Amino acid sequence: MAWQDYTHDMQRCTRCSYCKWIPYRYMRDTGFMEGCPSVSRYLWHAYSASGKFNMAYSLLQKRIEIDDIFLDVLYKCQMDGSCDISCKVQQDIEPLQLMQELRIKCVEDGQLVPAHMIVIDGLRKEDNMMQSKKQDRGRWVEGLGVKDFTSTTAEVIYHAGCRYSFDRDLWPVARGGLQLLLDAGVDVGVMGVEETCCGGRAYELGYAGELTKYAEHQIETFRTTSARTLVTPCSDCYACFKVLYDKIGKKPDIEVLHITHYLERLIKEGKLRLKKKVPIKVTYHDPCHLGRLGEPWVHWQGKEYKVMGQMIVHDPPKKFRRGAGGVYETPRNIIKSIPGLDFVEMYRSKEYAWCCGAGGGVIDAYPDYAAWTGAGRLKEAEAVGAEAIVSACPWCKRNFLDAAGETGNKIEVLDIIELVQRAI
Amino acid sequence: MKLSNEEYKALEATVGPEYISQEPVIMDTYNQVWGNKFFFDEKHSVRPAAVLLPARPKEISEAVRVCNRYRILFKAFSSGFEYLSLSLMNSKSILFDLRRMNRIVEIDEKNMRAVVEPYVSVYRLQMEAAKKGLFTGRIGVGYSAGVIAAECCHHGCQHTMVFTSGYGRNVLGVEWVLPTGEILNVGTGEAGSDLFSADGPGFSLRGVLRGRTGANGGHGVITKASVKLYPWYGPKQWDHKKQPGEALSKGQLESVPDGYKVFVPTFQNLDDTLSASEDLCRAEILCAFGIAIVGTNPYSEGNDEDWAMMQKTAETRARDIDPAGGGVSIANSVVCVIGYQSPGEMEYKEKCLRKIAEQWGGTFYDNLNEPRALARAFADIMWSSGVNLRATGDFLPSSSSPDGSPEMLKRLALQEAEIKRRYEQAGAFLTLGSGARMVSWRPEEHLSIGAQGISTAQYDPYDPASLQAARKFINEIFDPRGQFNRYGVPSRGGCLQIEPVTHVHQNWGPRYDNYDMWLRKIKKMLDPNTVADWTAYIPPEYPDSPKDGDYVLPSYGKAEQL
Numbered sequence: 001m002a003w004q005d006y007t008h009d010m011q012r013c014t015r016c017s018y019c020k021w022i023p024y025r026y027m028r029d030t031g032f033m034e035g036c037p038s039v040s041r042y043l044w045h046a047y048s049a050s051g052k053f054n055m056a057y058s059l060l061q062k063r064i065e066i067d068d069i070f071l072d073v074l075y076k077c078q079m080d081g082s083c084d085i086s087c088k089v090q091q092d093i094e095p096l097q098l099m100q101e102l103r104i105k106c107v108e109d110g111q112l113v114p115a116h117m118i119v120i121d122g123l124r125k126e127d128n129m130m131q132s133k134k135q136d137r138g139r140w141v142e143g144l145g146v147k148d149f150t151s152t153t154a155e156v157i158y159h160a161g162c163r164y165s166f167d168r169d170l171w172p173v174a175r176g177g178l179q180l181l182l183d184a185g186v187d188v189g190v191m192g193v194e195e196t197c198c199g200g201r202a203y204e205l206g207y208a209g210e211l212t213k214y215a216e217h218q219i220e221t222f223r224t225t226s227a228r229t230l231v232t233p234c235s236d237c238y239a240c241f242k243v244l245y246d247k248i249g250k251k252p253d254i255e256v257l258h259i260t261h262y263l264e265r266l267i268k269e270g271k272l273r274l275k276k277k278v279p280i281k282v283t284y285h286d287p288c289h290l291g292r293l294g295e296p297w298v299h300w301q302g303k304e305y306k307v308m309g310q311m312i313v314h315d316p317p318k319k320f321r322r323g324a325g326g327v328y329e330t331p332r333n334i335i336k337s338i339p340g341l342d343f344v345e346m347y348r349s350k351e352y353a354w355c356c357g358a359g360g361g362v363i364d365a366y367p368d369y370a371a372w373t374g375a376g377r378l379k380e381a382e383a384v385g386a387e388a389i390v391s392a393c394p395w396c397k398r399n400f401l402d403a404a405g406e407t408g409n410k411i412e413v414l415d416i417i418e419l420v421q422r423a424i
Numbered sequence: 425m426k427l428s429n430e431e432y433k434a435l436e437a438t439v440g441p442e443y444i445s446q447e448p449v450i451m452d453t454y455n456q457v458w459g460n461k462f463f464f465d466e467k468h469s470v471r472p473a474a475v476l477l478p479a480r481p482k483e484i485s486e487a488v489r490v491c492n493r494y495r496i497l498f499k500a501f502s503s504g505f506e507y508l509s510l511s512l513m514n515s516k517s518i519l520f521d522l523r524r525m526n527r528i529v530e531i532d533e534k535n536m537r538a539v540v541e542p543y544v545s546v547y548r549l550q551m552e553a554a555k556k557g558l559f560t561g562r563i564g565v566g567y568s569a570g571v572i573a574a575e576c577c578h579h580g581c582q583h584t585m586v587f588t589s590g591y592g593r594n595v596l597g598v599e600w601v602l603p604t605g606e607i608l609n610v611g612t613g614e615a616g617s618d619l620f621s622a623d624g625p626g627f628s629l630r631g632v633l634r635g636r637t638g639a640n641g642g643h644g645v646i647t648k649a650s651v652k653l654y655p656w657y658g659p660k661q662w663d664h665k666k667q668p669g670e671a672l673s674k675g676q677l678e679s680v681p682d683g684y685k686v687f688v689p690t691f692q693n694l695d696d697t698l699s700a701s702e703d704l705c706r707a708e709i710l711c712a713f714g715i716a717i718v719g720t721n722p723y724s725e726g727n728d729e730d731w732a733m734m735q736k737t738a739e740t741r742a743r744d745i746d747p748a749g750g751g752v753s754i755a756n757s758v759v760c761v762i763g764y765q766s767p768g769e770m771e772y773k774e775k776c777l778r779k780i781a782e783q784w785g786g787t788f789y790d791n792l793n794e795p796r797a798l799a800r801a802f803a804d805i806m807w808s809s810g811v812n813l814r815a816t817g818d819f820l821p822s823s824s825s826p827d828g829s830p831e832m833l834k835r836l837a838l839q840e841a842e843i844k845r846r847y848e849q850a851g852a853f854l855t856l857g858s859g860a861r862m863v864s865w866r867p868e869e870h871l872s873i874g875a876q877g878i879s880t881a882q883y884d885p886y887d888p889a890s891l892q893a894a895r896k897f898i899n900e901i902f903d904p905r906g907q908f909n910r911y912g913v914p915s916r917g918g919c920l921q922i923e924p925v926t927h928v929h930q931n932w933g934p935r936y937d938n939y940d941m942w943l944r945k946i947k948k949m950l951d952p953n954t955v956a957d958w959t960a961y962i963p964p965e966y967p968d969s970p971k972d973g974d975y976v977l978p979s980y981g982k983a984e985q986l
């Protein structure tokens with residue numbers, strides 16, 4: 001659907017402002033009620049989801065043009081979808097999809113954010129979002145002696161993703177995840193230098209063509225291997241393979257799992273034993289792309305009609321993505337199965353978790369805003385008494401580390417892989 | 425209309441360059457509120473020339489002085505949940521977005537009051553007050569809505585005011601930036617004490633502030649207010665729970681919290697329902713009161729699920745929806761919440777409630793009185809569950825006035841419900857069955873000072889026929905010639921009291937001691953240069969003459985320059 005196809009939604013946004021907060025019924029602490037990082041940081045209504053409906057409607061009516069301010073508002077947003085979830089507690093409209101389509105329009109019109117142009121340039125040349133050399137892609141795995149799909153085959157593909165492949169600080173985590181699978185006897189391999197970007201982040205920036213290109217490439221690659229399962233420790237990649245490819249009609253013929261799925265499976269099967277006590281109080285941060293944005297895509301085609309005089313319904317009934325189908329329990333089950341560990345929830349969790357701050361291209365174009373958002377989350381983790389904040393995505397870990405560095409916050413920032421490693 | 429460089433610079437100097445904007449992209453998100461289509465025939469009202477984000481009263485005061493100097497209109501903007509009262513007379517206007525003023529300054533447990541800044545939402549104050557055993561009433565379904573907007577500026581009505589009184593009556597003291605730019609602390613505040621009482625010697629400034637239904641931004645900006653709180657009998661915290669995999673909208677309290685009990689009696693017809701309501705409210709036993717139709721229903725994900733549920737219900741319990749089907753109707757069920765501090769108090773209140781229900785032939789049907797339905801009703805009526813405009817896109821409340829005897833209110837409610845039924849039967853509004861007449865009474869102070877009797881019309885503003893019908897409906901029930909023999913000026917808060925649209929003051933002033941002249945005098949006295957936007961208050965001069973039964977689109981805001 002193009003951005004204009006959301007006219008009905010633009011008209012029906014009531015400006016109730018629910019999108020600025022976590023859903024009211026779930027508020028527990030007045031210090032942590034906010035849901036939208038963008039409007040919390042930049043204050044003007046435009047920065048909320050409702051503001052973007054308003055902007056789109058004004059654009060449609062030719063009252064405004066796409067200018068630098070428009071781009072600033074549209075892109076100082078993590079595309080994390082907290083607004084979407086809160087809005088849909090009481091509405092049948094699609095704030096996040098409208099924002100996505102607006103970004104696609106901007107790119108199509110050549111209205112680009114300079115910092116993103118550099119990233120996309122790198123992607124087109126080097127197949128990654130990290131402005132790094134393609135030939136360095138497999139270096140994170142050197143010395144592990146793992147199967148490489150360029151020369152052999154395996155049952156499971158371990159897709160590290162761009163961040164893990166090129167962020168040296170995070171290499172131990174990427175390797176640790178792979179090692180856990182190897183130790184459990186999983187027949188797993190990597191694509192090595194041939195691994196490419198999934199295209200998901202580029203799509204979120206508005207570069208729809210890149211998603212199609214990489215989806216086709218990946219599907220073709222999967223076909224040439226005999227692998228049955230793809231596992232990724234990156235939540236962004238997971239949502240891309242699982243949700244976005246399906247959205248654009250390119251669902252891969254392979255089982256797509258996040259590493260937490262696989263670890264939980266191994267724990268249940270007794271192939272991974274978490275025996276060592278880890279006596280620390282942790283909280284879990286739901287990565288947006290594993291949580292609410294990890295909910296499978298729902299295809300719907302049909303028409304709107306009215307019943308009971310004026311109530312707007314759909315034929316066939318339309319299932320809106322309201323976040324409930326995200327991956328929430330799996331990582332929690334893993335964490336809770338670690339002996340000696342004390343687990344505590346934050347005030348904003350699961351469907352209505354506060355974003356880490358990295359998403360939607362914010363970490364590339366507006367690093368100070370990304371760090372501000374991340375710092376808010378670290379503060380919340382501290383407020384519930386956690387000694388460590390655990391996530392399941394390299395983008396979260398990177399951004400939390402940066403935020404902690406900037407604010408001097410001493411909380412430990414862990415990926416769930418590291419926590420599991422400690423328990424073995 | 426753009427501000428001149430000089431004007432902009434003068435305003436900028438008051439808040440700093442980061443906190444003022446005149447960018448069209450930003451401005452056009454402050455003029456698209458929900459009711460606009462009804463009144464302006466488009467979603468946009470006038471685009472302001474600039475929006476300011478002040479952090480302190482002094483900044484507002486200085487900016488207002490600039491407005492006086494350059495004849496720029498201004499208006500306060502809280503969460504933006506209201507409809508027409510946020511629109512502007514013309515585009516040489518600025519808005520104060522008050523979101524940076526968001527502190528709960530104090531919750532004074534002993535004296536049962538709170539001091540808040542404008543961007544403190546009703547729900548946030550409720551959460552904090554509950555920790556100290558206190559409660560501020562609910563405001564409509566607007567839990568984002570500001571305490572100050574509700575209590576000092578725009579007075580609607582809600583289900584807890586049977587106990588907490590109408591919002592406008594709960595103000596103890598305010599800090600007020602007058603339209604001249606002076607900062608006034610009323611009552612004890614002016615004497616250097618805290619904002620404990622609004623009234624000093626002389627006539628009541630609190631009454632002036634309240635006016636008929638609030639000035640809706642028409643006489644300055646309230647920057648701090650001290651408001652009354654009431655007892656909260658429940659726990660310090662509560663949890664809405666849902667099952668994993670269920671949509672968030674399904675989350676609910678598992679039971680009515682200790683300290684409260686909820687009852688849902690159903691009566692034979694609307695007359696009996698209203699008579700019973702009168703007795704129930706007057707017995708002074710209730711904490712909240714409303715009709716049962718929304719609150720007790722299982723929560724749904726969206727319209728499609730609602731529809732599926734309705735169809736199922738229609739099959740199994742047709743009579744519960746449609747009295748024309750020959751049985752009792754949920755339209756004649758009311759939700760009664762009682763709070764108690766001791767078992768004895770609970771026993772007494774329950775006994776009293778059951779006796780009144782019995783007198784009017786009330787029955788407590790199991791499906792409306794099972795624990796989860798009661799828990800939903802409790803949450804909905806005390807805080808609102810937040811479901812609002814999803815069904816059709818918009819709604820309009822009718823115009824019953826809060827003044828007058830219960831007998832008059834009852835007659836009026838029945839008449840209005842009849843009118844609404846005509847439109848429903850024509851398919852213009854949402855209808856729950858051919859016979860259901862849905863009247864929601866929101867009584868004030870145990871009905872001692874009246875009730876708002878509302879029949880809410882849910883219509884689709886983007887369906888021309890439905891929109892047309894909504895306008896005709898408002899035209900009819902605004903009762904321009906007083907054919908309903910009502911006592912009191914018709915009003916539904918500031919929302920429909922938009923003078924160039926409804927001519928309320930113009931039509932009704934002469935009937936009630938020319939009260940409109942007083943309003944105008946007050947306005948003139950407070951705002952000699954007419955810089956506080958008056959569109960939802962009273963104009964300096966009536967801009968056009970009232971025609972018989974007219975509904976007109978506003979005469980202002982048409983010459984917008986983008």
Ligand SMILES: Cc1cc2nc3c(=O)[nH]c(=O)nc-3n(C[C@H](O)[C@H](O)[C@H](O)COP(=O)(O)OP(=O)(O)OC[C@H]3O[C@@H](n4cnc5c(N)ncnc54)[C@H](O)[C@@H]3O)c2cc1C
Pocket residue numbers: 014016458499500501502503504505506507509510522542563564565566568569570571572573574577578579580581582639640641642644645646647812813917960
């Ligand atoms: C779906 C829906 C249902 C609703 N149902 C009800 C209902 O049942 N009952 C009810 O009473 N209301 C209802 N409302 C209306 C809404 O809840 C109230 O109008 C609420 O008071 C608005 O609060 P706000 O903070 O959003 O104020 P705003 O909408 O921002 O402002 C409201 C008015 O007050 C003025 N104002 C705000 N703050 C100040 C200030 N500090 N100083 C001076 N003037 C100020 C503004 O200029 C404006 O005229 C409903 C609204 C919606 C969208």
Ligand code: SF4
Pocket residue numbers: 012013014015016017018019020049050053086087088091095
């Ligand atoms: S986007 Fe949704 S939640 Fe936000 S104001 Fe609009 S309708 Fe309300």
Ligand code: SF4
Pocket residue numbers: 035036037038039047048049076077078079080081082083084355
């Ligand atoms: S996606 Fe996130 S940052 Fe963007 S508008 Fe929604 S909640 Fe705000």
